[in-house]
Amino acid sequence: MNKISNYVLGGLCVVALAFSAGSFVKVNAATEGTEIAGQPVDLTYAADKALPAVVHIKYVQNSKVKTIEVQSNPFDDFFSDPFGFFGNPYGGQGGTRKQKVQTPKREATGSGVIISSDGYIVTNNHVVAGADELTVTLEDNREFNAKIIGTDPSTDLALIKVDGKNLPTLPIGNSDDIKVGEWVIAVGNPYGLNNTVTAGIISAKARSIGANGIESFIQTDAAINPGNSGGALVNTKGELIGINAMLYSQTGSYSGYGFAIPTTIMNKVVADLKQYGTVQRAILGIKGGDVLNYINSLKEEGKEVPDLGTNDGVYVDSVSDNSAAMAAGLQQGDVIISIDGKHIGKMAELQEMVNNKRPGDKITITYLHKKNKVTKTVTIKNQQGTTKVVKTADLDVLGANVIPVDKDLKTQLGISNGLQVKNVKAGAFKDAGISEGFIIITVNERPMKTISDLQDAVKTASTSKNPVLFITGMWPSGKTDYKAVRIGE
Missing domain, CATH: 2.30.42.10 (PDZ domain)
Incomplete structure (x- = not known):
């Protein structure tokens, strides 16, 4: 078994109920968060601070029709055209053909942490990526629709926003100050069970497990289960020190080890997403x-x-x-x-x-x-070899942002130019089956070297009789793909 398969992203918990003994910490009257050698640790202060600021996130991905390539049956080719009079546009003799399929509606749940009273919430990228609708529920059962501000797959972090005022927040601590053996609580919504608190210690710092591009995880034995991702790892002072990200398991449920993204990484990613729409890496x-x-x-x-x-x-x-x-x-x-x-x-x-x-x-x-x-x-x-600020271009009609492909990825894929798609939401790109990470190489036979190239191509196509972007692109895996994006509807 591949080592990474044992690491379970805990964020998207498909709605179902499961119970795990020992997953809950009894919360008594809060006084203060103290650790005294030789005495039980009082975690009620930390829980009281954290619970109001940790939210439940409902993820909805609507049903949609997508085109896939399937293997043709050579006998179908023969009986429909035995002498080859009409030719086979899909290659014949067992080649491939395009077929439209409808994907089912998908619903899942995760967690998030309110970091500002005006509604900014930090969570995991894998909790919100690809969502058509996001609904945030607070501890007091208030509900808000949320929009994605930005995502960063390299760190598995995302920033979303709800329209609210005077919302409860969690103070942000310095994860550099934590010590192995220190008591912490994990707060989230495992298996859709809202406002769950589990407790444990810091088991290790700066742990690398090969799951993300950039990682320096806090390892804890506080129970983290599916649905906990995006929730808070909190010290006894009631300060946020990490965003729960995944658990180590061969079964898909908690088995002793969980991992959180430290606030030292989170702070920089959140600041960049708010200011630029993408991380200045x-x-x-x-x-x-x-x-x-x-x-x-x-x-x-x-x-x-x-x-x-x-x-x-x-x-x-x-x-x-x-x-x-x-x-x-x-x-x-x-x-x-x-x-x-x-x-x-x-x-x-x-x-x-x-x-x-x-x-x-x-x-x-x-x-x-x-x-x-x-x-x-x-x-x-x-990654472009410069010190310039890289901003995403918000192309509303396409429903996505784009940034220039970095130098290393261009070298890896053997391409000289391209724009990479980020933060896909409802719009023309999603309708055409384009998701985050897709690389646009040409549009209507014009090479895409800069964001202005794409903006010009959209402007030209939108005023033409046939407002379609014929895109030649590539996935980060190296697979070439072709997309027709209609922008006139």
């Missing part, structure tokens, strides 16, 4: 991994283990051209040991540090080169 420009993992892999292969001067840090396997890492002089075989004076013991810690920076920020990198310590201060860049 800086990259260092290296590929590598934990030194200890590198050493262990060499031992398993029976290879000689080099003396790196440390068993801790991030081993550099390769350096990208025109990157901050190259400017710092990093080379293959070097080991990064600190960023801005903060010790880096593993890749997850490095990712978290860099993720909190924006393109154009300066960082100080300390690394070992042939066991000699080197310290350099450099300017980090975005």
